[in-house]
Amino acid sequence: MNKASYLAILALSVVLLASCSGKEKAREVMPVKVKTEKAEPVPVSGSQEFSGTVEASDDAALSFASGGTVTKVYVSVGDMVKKGALIAEVDPVSVRNAYNAAKAVREQAEDAFRRMKQLHDEGSLTEMQWIEVQSKLRQAVSTENIARKSLTDCRLYAPYSGYVAEKLVEAGQNAAPGMPVIKLVSINKVKIKIAVPEDEMSGIKVGQSALVRVPALQNMSCSGRVAEKGVAADPLSRSYEVKIEVSNSGHKLLPGMVCEAYVGDNLSATAVALPANVILIDTDNRTFVWTAVGGKAHKTYVEVGESVGSRVVINSGISAGDKVIVGGQQKVSEGTKIAEL
Template sequence: MKNIKQLLLLGFIFVLINGCGNSKPENDAIVRKVKVAAIEKASDTETKEFSGIIKESRAVNLSFRVAGPIKAIYVKQGDFVKQGALVAEMDPRDYQLQLSVAQAEYNKVTTETSRVIELYKQNAVTEADYQKVVAGEKMITAQLNRAKDQLNDTKLYAPFSGYIQNINFQKGEIVNIGMPIADLLDVNSYKVEVDIPSKLFVERDKIKKVTCKLNIDDASEIPLQLLNYQAKANSSLLYRMYYGLGPQSDKRVFPGMEVAITMEYKRTDSNDLVIPLGAIFYNNEEPNIWIVNKSDSIVNKYAIEIGEIYGDGKVSIKSGLKGDETIVVSGVNSLKDNEKVEIIEPISETNIGGLL
């Protein structure tokens, strides 16, 4: 029994020694899979997005041109009124009395003027007397017209169609000339206000197309037309642009709504080369990319000079590339110079999942 145990022990040691002596070398180095892309040329146009606010095309304060107590207000806040609609009325009694006095004085003066003119034709009055009564008739005519106008001004009409925004007084209150009775918003058309940075403002003549979109479901893009702009920056160092949209743009458009503004403009650097931002990595704070040699799948590091960063996740390259290279666009921070990689072939749009 003892001999059997010794033989088993010797056999185990023999197998163990042989196993260690025949150990296999380490696995080959891992070949990393990478996505690659061709270098693009910058397009002729670029788009930028901003946030804008819809405003009424105009808003006015409705006020009387005469003073006195308010007799009636015929609208309430939020009402839509058509052009020429009666908004409010002032107590007209004082102005009716004033018109009656002016009319009586007018009748008296015109009667006297007619008499003097007849006498003047007969050379019975002097030239001075004639000119005096003619001037008096003109003066009283002006006073009569003014009294008529003031009586008419006791009624306040809407100068255009729109919505009543605010009502500042009530029936019976006394108001002076020019005090705003109500605010009227013109909604026949709207304008959009948007603030843009100075770089784009300086090149505003290169803006080719501007559209806005409501922040609601199934909203479509609405074309905008430039109205004007402020040539001085605001407190945020931005320049305000005003764009107009027509009354039939979208029935859901109302003042105060926020909209997404898209501006398409012509690039000044359309000859630049463009690569994805994800293709860039930094070495000693200098931007670099990996270029793949397709013949042997070896990557090499190249220094580049970065230009403008675009809103679509791409960046222009000023120097370091010819334009015909193939670059790595993913996993760039895990690679080493002269490392062999495996290129991941892009999935065909007609063979999604690689089933064909």
């Protein structure tokens, strides 16, 4: 092998080694995707914990009173609309023609009424004829009012301010009277629906204080009160439906979100509590959790206390605001680079 060939092979080997080394480094530094939860205090005394779902306070499927072909839909899913805003229209041609005809009949009846009144005042009209003239005018006015209402009903307006949750028709489709066209929800206030077991219903009262935590919103907490207490049990689960009303001026709480609700007369006594499944035990029989610190996984030893529903109180080791890994913790070790989902 001549010197030039040797140098070429050597250079190629260096490039390949560098490439492999780069790929190896890329594999080494690839962060592990984990889900974290910010540790927050929860009520631990005199309260009950339940899982719940967010519902809109007002939820209506809007429809046309007068059917017809939809000519325009002015909103899209997700749009915020104000009370009284025009949402959709159906073709008004046939309804307008009916209204114009009713209006013409009413005008004729009014003209006849004026002429007959003069005759009646002069004594040239029998009482029965006069009653018939009055009746025809009232009937014509009533028919015109109905036709006018039908014409107005060709336009669909928002009965309250809210968001368009569903659009069920498009322009060109036929909408029968009463057929849902738009689903409109209001979330200025929301209700948290929880299922309460029969043996815990005695501790639930309308007006009772409640604390709601939403994992999807970084465990955002908000206060509320029990607004509805069901009286009929679900035949399968033997649980009762209870609803908690919560103010939602920032519109962060959205229908369908899962949350944790604490109901009780004493919600002021709080402590940090974590999901039971994130608390682990090492080979030395010491309890710990994985926390997220500076983009890396850190093993944090904790002292656990009583159970609160599906959570366990942390007596020491974790403070409010600490980020705890609650998903993907089985993939990490001390110092593992992580990427929070």
